[in-house]
Structure formats: C-alpha cells, structure tokens
Amino acid sequence: MSALISLFLKLSAFSAIAFGGINALLPALYDLSVNQEHWLNTQTFADFFAIAQAAPGPNLMTVTLIGWHVGGIIGAVVASIAICWPSSIMVYFLQGYLNKLRNQITKQTIQFAASALAVGLVLGSAWDISQQINHSLAAFALTLLAIAVVILTRWHPLYLIVIGAILGLLGLI
Amino acid sequence: MSGFGGVLPWARRTVVEQERWLSSEEFNAMLGICQIVPGPNIVNLAVCIGSRFAGVPGALASVLGLMLGPSVIVILLGMLYEHYSYLPAVQGMLRGVSAVGVGLIAGTGLKMMRNEFSFPPMLLVVAITIIAAGYFQLNLGWVVLIASPLAIFLGWKKAKQI
Numbered sequence: 537m538s539a540l541i542s543l544f545l546k547l548s549a550f551s552a553i554a555f556g557g558i559n560a561l562l563p564a565l566y567d568l569s570v571n572q573e574h575w576l577n578t579q580t581f582a583d584f585f586a587i588a589q590a591a592p593g594p595n596l597m598t599v600t601l602i603g604w605h606v607g608g609i610i611g612a613v614v615a616s617i618a619i620c621w622p623s624s625i626m627v628y629f630l631q632g633y634l635n636k637l638r639n640q641i642t643k644q645t646i647q648f649a650a651s652a653l654a655v656g657l658v659l660g661s662a663w664d665i666s667q668q669i670n671h672s673l674a675a676f677a678l679t680l681l682a683i684a685v686v687i688l689t690r691w692h693p694l695y696l697i698v699i700g701a702i703l704g705l706l707g708l709i
Numbered sequence: 710m711s712g713f714g715g716v717l718p719w720a721r722r723t724v725v726e727q728e729r730w731l732s733s734e735e736f737n738a739m740l741g742i743c744q745i746v747p748g749p750n751i752v753n754l755a756v757c758i759g760s761r762f763a764g765v766p767g768a769l770a771s772v773l774g775l776m777l778g779p780s781v782i783v784i785l786l787g788m789l790y791e792h793y794s795y796l797p798a799v800q801g802m803l804r805g806v807s808a809v810g811v812g813l814i815a816g817t818g819l820k821m822m823r824n825e826f827s828f829p830p831m832l833l834v835v836a837i838t839i840i841a842a843g844y845f846q847l848n849l850g851w852v853v854l855i856a857s858p859l860a861i862f863l864g865w866k867k868a869k870q871i
Contacts, residue, residue, distance in 0.1 A: 583807075585807050589807060627756050647864070650738070658817065675805075679809070679815070682808070684816075686812065702805070704808075
C-alpha cells in the first residue's frame with residue numbers, strides 16, 4: 537500500500553514539473569524511476585520503453601508498465617492516473633483562456649514560443665535517451681536510419697518497428 | 710489504438726499528412742500549447758480536442774478512450790515479458806525496437822522543426838533547448854525557464870511580422 541501511495545505522489549509531482557510531454561520527459565522519468573526510487577533497473581526501463589513503442593497507443597504506456605511492475609494492475613491504474621491528472625486540469629484551463637484571448641498578437645506569441653520550445657524539447661530528449669538505450673554502433677545506425685525514413689518518406693511507423701524487431705532478432709543490434 | 714511507435718508520429722501523420730484536418734502550423738501550435746503544460750502531451754492533446762467538442766465529459770471520454778485499450782495490451786505484453794525476457798531473441802528484439810523508437814521521436818521532432826524555418830531566429834530557441842536538455846541534461850523545469858524568455862520575445866517578433 538505504501539508503495540502505491542509513493543508511486544501516486546511521486547508521479548503526480550513529476551507530472552506537474554514534466555515540461556515537454558512524454559517524449560521530452562523520458563530522461564527525467566529514467567532518473568526518477570531508476571536512479572532515485574529504484575523501482576526498476578536500466579535494462580528493464582529500456583525494455584519497457586521498447587514494449588510501449590512496439591504496442592499500439594501512447595508511449596506514456598512506459599509509465600503504465602512501471603506502475604504495473606511496482607504494484608500489479610492497481611499499480612498500473614494508479615501510475616496512469618497520477619501522470620495524467622495534474623496536466624489535464626492545467627491544459628483544460630489554459631485552452632479555455634487562450635480561446636477567450638482577443639489579442640491575436642498575444643495569442644500567436646504564446647503559440648509560436650510554445651511551438652519552438654516543443655521542438656527543442658523533443659529533440660533534446662531523443663538525444664539524451666538514445667544514450668541510455670543504444671549500446672552499440674549498430675543501434676545508433678538503426679536510430680539514424682529510422683530518422684531518415686521518418687523525414688524522407690511517409691511510411692507507417694509500424695514498418696520501422698517490425699524492421700527493428702527483425703534486425704534485433706537476428707542479433708544484429 | 711493504432712498509434713504504433715507512440716501516438717505523436719501517428720497523430721501528426723493522420724491529422725496533418727492524411728486527413729489534413731489541421732495545417733502543419735496549426736498542429737504545431739496546438740501541440741505547443743499542450744507541451745508548455747507539463748505532463749504527457751498526447752493526453753493533453755486529447756483533453757484539448759475532447760473539451761473543444763464536449764466540455765469536461767468530452768475531455769474525460771477522449772482520455773479514457775486513448776488509454777484503455779493500449780493499457781490492456783501493454784500489460785499483457787508486460788506479462789509475456791516477465792516470463793520470456795531471459796531469452797536472447799526477446800532481448801535482441803527489444804533492443805532493435807527501442808533503437809527505432811528513439812529514431813521515430815527524433816524524426817518527428819525534425820519534421821516539426823521545418824516550420825521554424827519560416828522565421829529563422831526562432832531556430833536559436835530550438836538550439837538552446839536541445840543543448841540544455843540533451844547535452845547538459847538539465848531538469849526540464851530549468852530548460853523551460855532558461856529558454857522561454859527568448860522564445861516569448863522571438864514569438865512576439867514573429868507574430869508582429871506575419
């Protein structure tokens with residue numbers, strides 16, 4: 537029970553400071569759950585990330601899996617709710633505020649600024665987390681290949697996931 | 710449910726590239742709002758879209774719809790993982806998938822960056838944020854605090870120019 541309460545409080549507090557969305561918060565989530573709370577080890581974290589990537593759905597499923605690892609089904613529910621509620625309430629009110637804003641310049645200023653921050657945070661996080669997750673040159677090469685395919689083609693991400701799984705299965709990564 | 714590889718690449722692909730419900734600029738702006746608020750941006754996006762159509766019940770319904778199916782699937786996969794994670798084949802597959810997963814995130818980030826070229830000074834904000842978050846690995850709250858004054862200033866310049 538105390539583990540569940542700790543999970544809820546830590547993840548709620550975490551959600552309230554985790555700027556930049558789940559992709560941007562992966563490094564911070566790693567620090568919290570592996571280094572600080574010892575809920576799981578580096579390998580399990582990387583594997584949960586992979587499972588959340590390979591499965592359909594939002595990649596905040598990494599958090600759901602961590603909750604499940606700590607406290608079973610109830611842990612998964614607790615972790616998912618904890619990571620969602622603070623930001624959901626904030627964005628609900630922020631959206632309402634922005635819709636009421638009459639001044640176009642103010643509105644656009646906020647949107648342009650937020651958009652640039654979002655791009656930087658997503659890229660910075662990808663850089664950071666790639667160093668935790670990739671352990672070989674081949675893995676980095678595969679990451680670069682995935683980047684190139686995303687930029688240059690309109691392939692469905694699932695094809696890339698399948699290619700990654702096959703290359704890994706063959707022991708190449 | 711069909712958000713393989715995380716919902717962000719999928720969401721951008723469906724909403725912008727295929728259905729063209731939102732322009733690339735509009736998508737970035739909406740996502741940007743959802744990203745300045747801390748927390749999972751896809752959930753925030755669901756709250757934004759849901760509440761626009763049906764207020765609080767709409768927001769709750771779209772978050773629940775987003776989470777329920779994937780949670781069940783991912784926990785089933787987690788159970789399989791507990792039993793078979795010792796297999797080298799499974800470990801290899803997961804290594805391959807996570808390497809691709811990082812690439813999907815980075816690729817989507819780079820695609821989003823294309824819009825910033827319409828006002829090149831803004832790329833400075835992007836660069837500062839990447840270096841602070843990626844290289845110095847600063848706490849996200851600090852990164853936002855450091856980068857937002859310049860972001861707001863340049864955002865204001867950009868808004869006046871357009």
